Every structure is written in structure tokens, then in C-alpha cells.
Amino acid sequence: MTKAGTAVAESRAPAHGPRLPGRRGVELALIVLAVLLSVYGYCAVGLARSGTVPPGAAGYGAGLGVLALFAHVAVRRRAPYADPLPLPIGVLLNGLGLVLIYRLDLETPGDRAAPAQLVWSTLGVGLFILVVLMLRDHRVLQRYSYVCVVAALVALLLPILFPAVNGARIWIRIGGFSIQPGEFAKVLLAVFFAAYLAANRNALAYTGRRLWRLQFPTGRVLGPIVAIWLLSVCVLVLERDLGTSLLFFGLFVVLLYVATGRTGWIAVGLLLAVLGAVAVGRLEPHVGGRIEDWLHPFATIEAGQGPNQLSQSLFAFAAGGILGTGLGLGHSVLIGFAVKSDFILATAGEELGLAGLAAIFLLYALLAERGYRAGLALREPFGRLLAVGLASILALQVFVIAGGVTGLIPLTGMAMPFLAQGGSSVVTNWAIVALLIRVSDSARSQYDGQEAP
Amino acid sequence: MTEYGGGPTMTRYIRHASAFCALLLTALLVNAARVQVVQAGSYAANPANRRAAIARYQQPRGDILVGGEPVTGSTDTGEQLRYERTYLDGPLYAPVTGHASQLYGTTFLEAAEDGVLSGTDPRLAPLPLWNDVTRGTGAGGDVVTTLDRNAQRAAYDGLRGRKGAVAAIEPATGRVLALVSTPSYDPAELSGNSEATASAWARLGHDPEKPMLNRAVRQTYPPGSTFKVVTAAAALDAGVVGDLDALTRSPDPYRLPGTRTRLTNEGDGCRDASLREAFEWSCNTVFAKLGVDVGVPGMSATAEAFGFNDTGLRIPFAVSPSTFDTRVDRAQLALSSIGQYNTRATPLQMAMVAAAVANGGRLRTPYLVESVVRRGGESLTGDGMRPDRQVMRPSTAARLTELMTDVVREGTGTNAAIRGATVGGKTGTAQHGLGNAGVPYAWFVSWARADHDPEPKVAVAVVVENASADRGEISGGGDAAPIAKDVMRAVLGL
Numbered sequence: 040m041t042k043a044g045t046a047v048a049e050s051r052a053p054a055h056g057p058r059l060p061g062r063r064g065v066e067l068a069l070i071v072l073a074v075l076l077s078v079y080g081y082c083a084v085g086l087a088r089s090g091t092v093p094p095g096a097a098g099y100g101a102g103l104g105v106l107a108l109f110a111h112v113a114v115r116r117r118a119p120y121a122d123p124l125p126l127p128i129g130v131l132l133n134g135l136g137l138v139l140i141y142r143l144d145l146e147t148p149g150d151r152a153a154p155a156q157l158v159w160s161t162l163g164v165g166l167f168i169l170v171v172l173m174l175r176d177h178r179v180l181q182r183y184s185y186v187c188v189v190a191a192l193v194a195l196l197l198p199i200l201f202p203a204v205n206g207a208r209i210w211i212r213i214g215g216f217s218i219q220p221g222e223f224a225k226v227l228l229a230v231f232f233a234a235y236l237a238a239n240r241n242a243l244a245y246t247g248r249r250l251w252r253l254q255f256p257t258g259r260v261l262g263p264i265v266a267i268w269l270l271s272v273c274v275l276v277l278e279r280d281l282g283t284s285l286l287f288f289g290l291f292v293v294l295l296y297v298a299t300g301r302t303g304w305i306a307v308g309l310l311l312a313v314l315g316a317v318a319v320g321r322l323e324p325h326v327g328g329r330i331e332d333w334l335h336p337f338a339t340i341e342a343g344q345g346p347n348q349l350s351q352s353l354f355a356f357a358a359g360g361i362l363g364t365g366l367g368l369g370h371s372v373l374i375g376f377a378v379k380s381d382f383i384l385a386t387a388g389e390e391l392g393l394a395g396l397a398a399i400f401l402l403y404a405l406l407a408e409r410g411y412r413a414g415l416a417l418r419e420p421f422g423r424l425l426a427v428g429l430a431s432i433l434a435l436q437v438f439v440i441a442g443g444v445t446g447l448i449p450l451t452g453m454a455m456p457f458l459a460q461g462g463s464s465v466v467t468n469w470a471i472v473a474l475l476i477r478v479s480d481s482a483r484s485q486y487d488g489q490e491a492p
Numbered sequence: 493m494t495e496y497g498g499g500p501t502m503t504r505y506i507r508h509a510s511a512f513c514a515l516l517l518t519a520l521l522v523n524a525a526r527v528q529v530v531q532a533g534s535y536a537a538n539p540a541n542r543r544a545a546i547a548r549y550q551q552p553r554g555d556i557l558v559g560g561e562p563v564t565g566s567t568d569t570g571e572q573l574r575y576e577r578t579y580l581d582g583p584l585y586a587p588v589t590g591h592a593s594q595l596y597g598t599t600f601l602e603a604a605e606d607g608v609l610s611g612t613d614p615r616l617a618p619l620p621l622w623n624d625v626t627r628g629t630g631a632g633g634d635v636v637t638t639l640d641r642n643a644q645r646a647a648y649d650g651l652r653g654r655k656g657a658v659a660a661i662e663p664a665t666g667r668v669l670a671l672v673s674t675p676s677y678d679p680a681e682l683s684g685n686s687e688a689t690a691s692a693w694a695r696l697g698h699d700p701e702k703p704m705l706n707r708a709v710r711q712t713y714p715p716g717s718t719f720k721v722v723t724a725a726a727a728l729d730a731g732v733v734g735d736l737d738a739l740t741r742s743p744d745p746y747r748l749p750g751t752r753t754r755l756t757n758e759g760d761g762c763r764d765a766s767l768r769e770a771f772e773w774s775c776n777t778v779f780a781k782l783g784v785d786v787g788v789p790g791m792s793a794t795a796e797a798f799g800f801n802d803t804g805l806r807i808p809f810a811v812s813p814s815t816f817d818t819r820v821d822r823a824q825l826a827l828s829s830i831g832q833y834n835t836r837a838t839p840l841q842m843a844m845v846a847a848a849v850a851n852g853g854r855l856r857t858p859y860l861v862e863s864v865v866r867r868g869g870e871s872l873t874g875d876g877m878r879p880d881r882q883v884m885r886p887s888t889a890a891r892l893t894e895l896m897t898d899v900v901r902e903g904t905g906t907n908a909a910i911r912g913a914t915v916g917g918k919t920g921t922a923q924h925g926l927g928n929a930g931v932p933y934a935w936f937v938s939w940a941r942a943d944h945d946p947e948p949k950v951a952v953a954v955v956v957e958n959a960s961a962d963r964g965e966i967s968g969g970g971d972a973a974p975i976a977k978d979v980m981r982a983v984l985g986l
Binding site for chain 1: 501502503504505506507508509510512513514516517519520521523524525527528529531532535536538539540541542543546
């Protein structure tokens with residue numbers, strides 16, 4: 040196999056042309072705005088529920104503000120040319136997620152999730168700062184691509200040893216603490232895919248046989264990557280976490296296409312997807328049921344068994360209408376189990392309405408777009424593929440879970456990035472934003488006047 | 493081909509990938525709009541969606557007031573459907589309030605005034621479209637009824653242990669003063685959403701005594717001899733009888749026209765009796781013949797003027813139509829004229845008959861809701877009085893007043909006489925069932941004017957279904973008249 044670390048040997052490309060402005064001031068202003076919006080949401084919940092500003096509002100705002108400020112200082116010190124948008128978007132989404140979880144905690148006094156989520160958010164921002172400070176150049180990661188893939192597989196395999204929670208073996212429980220290692224595997228696999236494809240893209244693109252009008256690569260090149268992919272998908276099917284396996288599959292196909300430009304890859308990918316979907320749908324009653332629910336969301340109501348989670352979720356979105364009921368005034372808690380995690384978006388949809396939901400979608404779209412933009416501006420394949428991979432993880436994850444809870448596609452359990460309750464998820468998403476900051480800093484500091492990032 | 497960082501070809505593929513992601517997010521937005529805007533109405537109306545119920549019960553329900561005091565309340569259960577209806581004296585007022593159940597809906601005033609009580613009525617909003625703009629509902633309003641607390645209590649106590657109904661109205665205004673049905677039930681049992689509520693609903697629904705039936709407005713009975721007030725009014729209006737004391741040319745027994753059936757009387761002395769005597773002693777033969785002499789058009793017109801065959805009466809809840817068959821032959825008309833055959837009336841309808849007589853021939857449509865007030869007391873609707881209509885000539889009414897007074901003074905209705913008041917009444921003992929085998933219904937309709945009042949203040953109708961097990965002893969005068977008397981005394985304060 041080709042050595043994956045060759046591109047790192049090249050030194051930083053000299054910056055030609057005009058230097059781009061740093062835009063750190065813009066970032067700071069947007070962070071202040073994001074923190075103020077979050078505090079406003081927090082107060083709005085309290086005012087709607089009890090008519091008073093909640094006692095923790097100042098502490099919450101100060102905590103979020105200090106965290107964001109530390110992150111900003113880290114970026115200012117070590118990534119001065121970074122894109123000014125990803126960090127404020129992360130702060131706003133994380134702040135909004137905390138508000139929504141706090142708001143749902145009021146309905147379930149015995150099960151408070153917001154304090155833990157705040158701790159995890161702190162850890163996430165801590166990881167962000169660590170990555171920005173320690174990782175001077177994203178190309179270093181290329182050297183560790185095989186470490187990454189091994190770590191990813193271990194992370195995926197580990198939960199099999201632990202008991203299943205709610206039908207899925209995706210958690211590790213130690214003490215009262217639970218971690219979802221599959222979340223970390225996303226980033227690790229993205230790094231591996233980017234490194235491997237960057238090193239082998241010419242072999243993948245230009246060798247192999249031609250079948251009809253599609254060009255297929257040779258088995259020697261294709262073998263390892265398909266093996267890795269199959270393994271991860273198998274693990275996920277065993278663990279019954281279909282959302283994540285769909286995400287890995289989508290990430291794999293997108294990166295393969297971007298690396299080689301071969302539509303044959305998409306054909307192969309789609310074929311594999313269809314085969315996999317049919318096989319899993321036949322073999323797994325759990326998955327078959329999800330597809331049935333998607334096609335007939337109100338079947339349980341007609342059968343007299345009451346509404347299922349998906350229909351409760353649809354009711355919540357519908358109750359929001361265009362402008363929403365207002366924070367704290369909806370009844371999304373009727374969804375029941377997983378209302379703070381997989382179904383968090385329903386609370387946003389009911390209480391903020393279509394307007395708020397569209398704003399949230401646009402924030403995600405903007406974050407992903409900044410990733411693609413960094414990918415366009417970079418001039419070396421690993422960085423480009425890494426940026427595209429990270430942006431695609433975000434976009435695909437949002438699509439899979441948001442499409443699931445709104446009835447667009449079959450529902451698969453997954454965390455809405457930054458919004459949903461779940462420590463591993465929020466930490467991973469901060470790592471993704473940190474890497475985006477890092478690659479965008481490289482892209483903008485190397486700006487050559489061709490593709491404005 | 494450039495190898496500098498993947499070059500322009502890779503740039504193109506990245507653009508494709510980002511366009512693909514943009515497509516996915518667009519699909520999400522379009523789908524969100526579908527769910528939140530296009531389908532919102534049908535999802536909100538889905539019976540499995542609890543939001544409408546939660547909104548409805550999240551504030552205390554407005555109250556129903558009798559004599560300035562609420563007879564209802566709301567209690568905070570702390571459950572998801574937060575406020576539950578409570579009733580003070582539930583069985584006493586059940587025929588008026590109905591029930592407001594989280595499981596089984598609403599009835600009677602709780603249903604008819606639901607918009608006010610639940611706060612959704614636009615009249616309660618401080619500004620037009622206020623509730624639409626704020627997407628909320630204000631506090632529920634109160635409904636002030638026309639009921640007389642004492643009359644209601646007197647009627648209920650009078651019927652206690654028996655099956656029957658009482659309706660009382662104020663002749664000059666149409667205000668309903670009492671509306672009682674027994675056996676009754678406590679609507680508070682149905683308010684909640686628990687197992688106990690469901691079992692209470694099943695028990696009440698299967699009870700052969702039908703406690704949830706509002707006999708005063710939803711049950712029609714053959715009115716029997718009390719219908720002779722209507723027949724007499726028709727005969728006097730049509731000029732079939734000119735003088736109350738002139739002998740009528742009526743045989744005893746009376747052969748129903750076109751048949752061999754012979755109609756008889758309970759007592760003697762009805763042959764050729766004058767209208768005064770016939771009314772006083774309730775001669776079937778005389779009134780059957782009078783009805784036939786008036787004819788179908790005249791009888792129908794008078795009966796319908798009193799309110800028979802009116803399917804649209806609401807007080808504000810619907811009242812079952814009382815019937816007078818207008819497509820009858822002469823034999824059937826003869827029976828119809830003495831309150832048999834297809835003639836059926838609700839107690840409220842018969843109270844209206846007495847009220848029209850007492851009010852000089854003018855009938856006020858009865859009503860139960862005096863006004864609707866906002867929490868805090870501001871009245872939103874004024875006097876609830878309805879228009880009136882002339883049912884018979886004033887001279888006819890005056891003569892009927894005389895006839896009815898005679899019944900109480902010296903006829904079958906002496907049990908209703910009140911010291912210090914002029915009382916007019918008419919008894920009725922209606923046969924029913926196959927071959928008239930059922931225990932007959934005892935009727936009494938009357939009105940009363942206190943000596944110090946310029947006009948009658950109350951008209952009442954009482955029906956007792958199973959007054960006494962011994963058929964021979966049951967009678968309007970014996971069983972129903974004392975109840976009517978108590979109600980009238982309660983209204984007059986005597």
C-alpha cells in the first residue's frame with residue numbers, strides 16, 4: 040500500500056497575492072450575539088413558564104460567554120486567519136441546545152439533563168481549544184491515518200461488550216457515565232478516508248477496468264477501503280445503529296466521488312446501499328418496523344393503540360406552524376422517550392415554528408458551506424478531502440435525523456449536532472468545528488487569489 | 493491536468509458535493525413546510541393529538557351562576573389535563589348544567605355555552621381577533637342563568653324519590669325559573685379522565701332509570717287532559733264556543749267520527765256540558781267533539797302557535813319538539829284534541845301553554861341564559877329576553893284564565909291552591925303504553941299571581957311518571973299539583 044503521509048513532506052505553500060483580513064473582530068461580535076441570543080432564549084423559557092427570569096440566567100450566560108471567549112482567544116492566538124463563522128455558529132447551536140434541554144427538563148423534574156449537558160459542552164469547548172492550540176497544521180493528521188482507523192474500529196467494537204440500551208449497543212457505561220464511542224469514530228474515519236483517498240486517488244481514478252461506460256478500479260486498490268467500510272457497517276448493523284451506518288456510507292461515497300470524480304463509484308455505492316437496505320430490512324424486524332412507520336405514521340392511531348413517537352413528533356411540528364408557540368409553551372414532551380436527544384428538533388419546531396426551524400437549518404447549512412469553502416480554497420488533496428468530509432458529516436447527519444423526525448425518510452436514531460442531549464455527540468461536534476477552524480486557517484493564510492475562502 | 497492540490501477537476505467535484513448537500517437541506521426545508529403549514533390543520537385535528545385537550549383544560553372553566561352564586565367550579569388536578577369540573581349540588585342542577593367531561597364531552601349549558609366557559613368565545617377577547625393574534629385563550633367567562641334557586645329546590649324536593657320533571661317559566665319574560673328532572677345524577681362523576689370516570693359513565697348509561705335523560709326538555713309525554721287548554725283556546729278563538737256557560741251539543745259517550753269506537757268519561761254529567769263544566773271536570777267527550785268541530789287547520793294552527801311541532805327551539809340548548817299530528821282523520825283529531833294519539837309534549841312545552849294563558853295570550857319564547865359575563869363581572873350580553881308572539885286572542889286568554897282558576901278553586905286541581913294568590917291550573921292523567929297498560933302519567937300545568945302582584949309571576953308544568961303503584965290512585969291533582977304548588981309558592985315568596 041502507498042505511504043499515506045507523503046503530502047506532509049511539502050512545506051507550507053508560500054502565500055502569494057493579497058493577504059486576507061483576519062476577521063477576528065467579526066468573530067467576536069458574532070460570538071457576543073450568539074451568547075445574547077442563547078441567554079434571551081433561556082430567559083424566554085423562564086418568563087413563559089413561571090413569569091420570572093430563571094435564577095440561573097446570569098450564570099448560564101456568563102458560563103457560555105466565558106467558554107466562547109476562551110475558544111475565541113485560542114483561535115485568535117493560533118489560527119488568526121480562520122473563518123470567522125464556524126465558532127459563533129457552534130456557540131449559538133450549543134447554547135440553543137442547552138436552552139431546549141433546560142426547557143424540557145422543566146417537564147421532567149425527575150430527570151434533569153441540562154447540567155450534564157453543560158459539563159459536556161465545557162469538555163467539548165475544552166477539546167476545541169486543545170485542538171486549536173496543539174494541532175498546528177492539519178496535515179499532521181495524515182501521518183496518523185492508520186492510528187485513526189484502528190481507533191475508529193476499536194471505538195465501534197467496544198460497545199458490543201456492553202449491554203444493549205433501548206435496543207442499540209452503542210453505549211459504554213462506566214459508573215453513572217455513558218459514552219457513545221461511535222460518535223468519535225465519525226471524525227476518525229473522516230481523517231482516515233481523507234488520508235487514504237488523497238494518497239491513492241490517482242490509482243483509484245485512472246486504473247482498473249472499464250465496464251460499459253463505467254470505469255471500475257482494481258481490486259488491489261479498492262480492497263482495503265471496502266473492507267474497512269464493510270467492517271464498520273457490519274459492526275453498526277450488529278449494534279443496530281442504522282443512522283450512523285447510513286452516515287458512514289454517505290461519507291464514504293461523497294469522499295470517493297470528490298477524490299476520483301468517477302460516477303462509477305456512485306453507481307457502486309448506490310448498488311451496495313440498495314442491497315444493504317433490502318437485506319437489513321428483511322433480516323431486522325426493528326428496521327422493517329421503522330420503514331412501516333415512515334410509510335404509515337398514523338397506523339398505530341388507526342389501530343387504536345395511540346400515537347407512536349413519529350406521529351407525536353409530527354404533531355409537535357404541526358403545532359408550531361409558521362411562528363411557533365414560543366419557548367416553553369409547546370407540548371413536545373408528549374413524544375416521551377428520547378425527546379431531549381433524537382427528537383430535540385421537534386421541540387424547536389413546535390416552539391420556534393417553521394421560521395425558527397429554517398433558521399436552524401440555515402445555520403447548519405452555513406457551517407457545512409464554510410467547510411466546503413475551505414475545501415475549495417485549500418490546495419492540497421488531504422486538506423480538501425478532510426474539509427469536505429467534515430462538512431459532509433454535518434450535512435448528512437442533519438439530513439438523516441431531521442428528515443427522520445419530520446417524516447421525510449425512515450427514522451433512525453441519531454443526535455442532532457450540538458442541539459441534542461448527548462455528551463459524546465457535543466464533544467465530537469466541537470472537534471469537527473476545531474478541525475474546520477484549523478483547515479480554514481490554512482486555506483485563508485495560503486490564499487493565492489484564485490478561490491476566495 | 494494539474495496535480496497541484498487536486499486542481500480544478502477536484503474543485504468541480506467539491507462543488508457537486510456541496511450542491512448535493514444544499515439539495516438535502518432544501519428537501520428538509522420543503523418537508524418542514526409541508527408538515528408545519530400544509531398538514532398543520534389536519535395534524536392538529538387528529539383525535540390522537542392531545543394538544544387541543546391540553547389547551548382546553550389548562551385554565552379554570554368559567555362558572556354557571558344561579559341567583560348570583562356559582563353552582564359549578566374547577567379544581568386543579570395537577571395532571572396533564574389540568575382543571576377538572578366540579579359541581580355544587582350536581583344532581584339538582586344537572587338538567588341545566590349538563591356535564592363537562594374530559595372523556596365524554598359536554599351537554600346542555602356546558603355544551604351550548606362552551607365557547608364562553610372555555611374562554612374561546614371571541615366576545616370575551618379584549619380586541620377583535622385578539623385570541624388569533626396571541627394564539628391563546630383568555631379566562632373563561634361566566635354564564636348567568638335565569639333560574640330561581642328556591643323554585644329549583646322546591647321542584648327537586650317535590651319529585652324526590654319519584655320519576656318525573658318540572659319546568660317553570662316567568663310568563664311575561666320567558667325566563668326559565670326551574671328545570672328539574674328526576675332521577676338525576678352528579679355530573680362531577682364524569683368530569684375527569686380516570687377509570688372511575690369511565691365506570692361511572694358506563695353505570696349511568698346502562699341504568700334503566702336513565703338518570704342522564706333530561707325529562708324536562710328532552711322527553712315528550714302524552715299531555716292528556718292538560719292539552720284541553722290548547723283545545724279550548726282553539727275552540728274559543730275559532731268561535732266554536734261563544735259562551736263559557738252555554739250548553740255544548742255533545743253526546744256521552746261520544747262515537748269517534750267514522751268508527752265504532754265510543755269515547756267515555758271517568759265521571760258522569762258530561763253530556764252537553766258547558767265549556768266551564770267540561771273544563772272543570774275534564775270531560776273527554778266534550779273536548780274530543782270540540783276539536784273535531786274546530787277542524788284540523790284550526791287545531792294545528794293553535795297548537796303550533798303554542799310551540800308544538802317547533803323543531804328549532806333552543807334555550808340555548810335544543811328542546812325536543814313537542815308534536816301535534818297535522819295529518820289526521822276526524823277520529824284521530826278527536827283523540828289528538830284530548831292529548832292522546834300522536835300528541836306529545838315536553839314539560840317545558842306545557843309550561844309555555846300555561847304561560848301564554850297567564851300572559852294575556854302572548855307567548856315569550858323561554859330562555860335560560862340571562863347574560864354572559866367576563867371574569868371580573870363585566871357583562872358582555874344584556875337582557876336575554878326573546879321576542880314574543882300572539883298565540884290567541886286576549887279575550888280568549890282572559891276566558892281561559894277564568895276556566896283554569898275554577899279548576900283550582902273547585903275542580904280537580906284544588907291541591908294547588910295558594911293562600912294569598914290566584915292560581916289557575918289543569919290536571920291531566922295520561923294513559924300510555926300498549927292498550928294503555930302502563931302506569932299513567934300524572935300532569936299538572938298551572939300559573940299563579942300573588943294578590944299584591946299585577947301579573948302572574950310563574951307558570952309551571954309538572955309530570956310524574958310513576959306517581960303511585962296503584963293505578964286507581966294516580967292523578968294529576970293528587971300527585972303533580974302539590975309539587976306545582978310548592979314551586980309557585982317558592983317563586984311568589986308566599
